[in-house]
Amino acid sequence: MKLALNNISMKFDDITAVDNLTVTINEGELVCLLGPSGCGKSTTLFMLAGLYKPSSGKLYFGDKLVNDIEPEDRGIGMVFQNYALYPHLSVLKNIMFPLKMAKVPKKEAEERAIEMAKLVQIEHLLDRKPKQLSGGQQQRVAIARALVKKPNLLLLDEPLSNLDARLRLEMREEIRRIQQEVGITTIFVTHDQEEAMSISDRILLMKDGKYQQYSPPQDMYDFPENAFVGKFMGSPPLNMIPVMLNEGSITIKDTEQSFPNPLTINQALSSSNEALLGVRAEDWTIAKDTSEIRLTALVELVERIGRDTLLSATIGRHSIRALVDPEFTIQPGDAVDLTIRNDRFHLFDAKTEANLGLKNE
Numbered sequence: 001m002k003l004a005l006n007n008i009s010m011k012f013d014d015i016t017a018v019d020n021l022t023v024t025i026n027e028g029e030l031v032c033l034l035g036p037s038g039c040g041k042s043t044t045l046f047m048l049a050g051l052y053k054p055s056s057g058k059l060y061f062g063d064k065l066v067n068d069i070e071p072e073d074r075g076i077g078m079v080f081q082n083y084a085l086y087p088h089l090s091v092l093k094n095i096m097f098p099l100k101m102a103k104v105p106k107k108e109a110e111e112r113a114i115e116m117a118k119l120v121q122i123e124h125l126l127d128r129k130p131k132q133l134s135g136g137q138q139q140r141v142a143i144a145r146a147l148v149k150k151p152n153l154l155l156l157d158e159p160l161s162n163l164d165a166r167l168r169l170e171m172r173e174e175i176r177r178i179q180q181e182v183g184i185t186t187i188f189v190t191h192d193q194e195e196a197m198s199i200s201d202r203i204l205l206m207k208d209g210k211y212q213q214y215s216p217p218q219d220m221y222d223f224p225e226n227a228f229v230g231k232f233m234g235s236p237p238l239n240m241i242p243v244m245l246n247e248g249s250i251t252i253k254d255t256e257q258s259f260p261n262p263l264t265i266n267q268a269l270s271s272s273n274e275a276l277l278g279v280r281a282e283d284w285t286i287a288k289d290t291s292e293i294r295l296t297a298l299v300e301l302v303e304r305i306g307r308d309t310l311l312s313a314t315i316g317r318h319s320i321r322a323l324v325d326p327e328f329t330i331q332p333g334d335a336v337d338l339t340i341r342n343d344r345f346h347l348f349d350a351k352t353e354a355n356l357g358l359k360n361e
């Protein structure tokens with residue numbers, strides 16, 4: 001089922017938890033609602049669930065306006081952070097519960113519950129009680145219970161946050177597998193950018209209740225629309241260096257270091273000649289003799305992390321981090337000339353933080 005949020009806002013007294021949000025979610029896609037704590041992710045999910053009614057705006061499931069439709073009539077399945085299983089019921093009875101409420105005959109309910117248990121691979125645990133299960137197994141029961149009524153929409157509220165790191169990785173792959181097998185439109189709330197990157201068809205990134213960007217994960221990583229998006233996606237975070245833009249060249253602020261600017265600046269978005277140069281740690285590399293971009297950095301710290309070497313350095317008085325090939329022997333105190341691979345950098349307006357290299361839509 002396709003979803004549309006048209007100018008949706010949610011106000012609690014003087015707090016605007018969600019501020020004029022407009023997005024369309026395509027049928028069968030898994031969309032992560034992502035952003036820092038308090039950005040309005042759960043509030044958005046609860047409006048989709050029908051637990052909150054938007055203060056303004058229109059919410060459509062398919063072509064149907066659902067603002068006034070009760071949660072139980074929306075055809076949704078929901079999985080919470082703490083699974084919310086019934087402790088006194090067996091796994092089978094937990095999964096059957098929504099069907100029992102809907103007065104589905106017992107035999108059919110049992111068959112459908114077993115089918116779901118197979119889908120989430122817990123058919124060997126049907127007689128156990130929730131407390132006899134691991135966290136990951138409990139989560140599988142919760143997913144089976146959410147899907148057993150064949151909803152049109154699956155809502156997941158930080159479903160992996162109670163699991164340890166290894167199980168989180170396993171369960172996120174499982175959620176993706178199950179979601180693709182069933183083909184159900186799914187909204188997944190998380191504050192973990194890496195989790196969102198790995199699981200989503202698209203990410204909706206929010207900040208202070210406001211829309212920031214809605215894109216496939218790789219696009220969001222490669223083409224952040226503003227500095228917040230650039231910094232939120234990826235680890236280590238995007239390096240941001242204050243620069244001055246002057247007639248085809250970029251000068252690092254408070255230094256004499258500059259290089260020719262290969263990007264076309266969208267003047268409509270530019271409020272002054274002050275900007276932030278955004279470079280991903282992996283896009284720095286040691287300059288060659290032919291490199292047009294060449295910035296001298298003073299190395300402070302050298303860390304060997306797996307395949308790469310992470311340099312902490314300064315260009316002028318600006319701190320940066322760069323992942324470079326370990327074939328270069330670099331010591332703290334060295335001055336190294338860095339370049340930027342394939343001109344992969346961004347320029348953000350210093351005041352509005354808009355990405356100046358992207359089209360103004």
Ligand SMILES: Nc1ncnc2c1ncn2[C@@H]1O[C@H](COP(=O)(O)OP(=O)(O)OP(=O)(O)O)[C@@H](O)[C@H]1O
Nearest residue numbers: 012015016017036037038039040041042043044191
């Ligand atoms: N019932 C409520 N009454 C008043 N304010 C609320 C209520 N629910 C949420 N808020 C406020 O609305 C804002 C958004 O909250 P929300 O829970 O949607 O954020 P979130 O992104 O899900 O955060 P988290 O990751 O911490 O769960 C916050 O400022 C929060 O304090």
